[in-house]
Amino acid sequence: MASIHNDIPLPAAANDVWDAVRDFGALHERLVPGFVTACTRDGDARIVTFANGSVAREVLVDCDDARRRLVYAISNERLKHYSAAVQVIADGERRCRLVWTIDMLPNELAAYVQEQTKDAVTALHEAFPAAAA
Template sequence: MASIRKEISIAAEPADVWDAVRDVGNIHVRLVPGFVTDCRLEGDDRIVTFANGLVVREPIVDIDDDQRRLAWAAVAEQFRHYNASVQVFAEGADRTRLVWIADLLPNELEETVQSMIEQGLAVMKQTLER
């Protein structure tokens, strides 16, 4: 199983970063605009449309306000397995470390998914530091 772990430092208050991350139905507006072009909720799932045209159903597994951790899965034809989480850590009052972890099968998708995560993190950082 491929396992990807990426983290970034964001010049923004941890509470503000977490508020945007936990707003799971509005990531296309508050978190990764342009990278995600549409997001809508259907029950406990979000349907995410990426700028590259990929559409993925993402069941939300957990929103943990105490740990500031969001976990989700992805249901798409290309994945046999996909689960991910984003966790927000304080680095002082006005700085945040965000950690994104994804585990997936088949392994051959690791490079593609890693590239998308890196793009998403870059947009996230730019958006949250505004």
């Protein structure tokens, strides 16, 4: 099983970033605008349209406010297994880390998903820019 790990420092308060992460249906507006172009809720899932045109149905597995941790899964004809966890960890009052881990099969798709996460990280930094000095 392939595992993709992203540990992303952000110049924002952990509660602010967590508020955007936990807003499961607003991915395209609050967390990764531009990388995700549309997101609509469908019960306990969200239908996500990415900038490259691909679409995924992501099912909410868990949203833990106390641990600032959200887990979602994708199941489709291409992915045998896909589970992702996003956790926001405070690093002082005005900084945090967003730890995003994806476990997936088949391994052959890992390189594609890793490239996609690079674009998502860029969008995250644009959504949470450093405060002006």
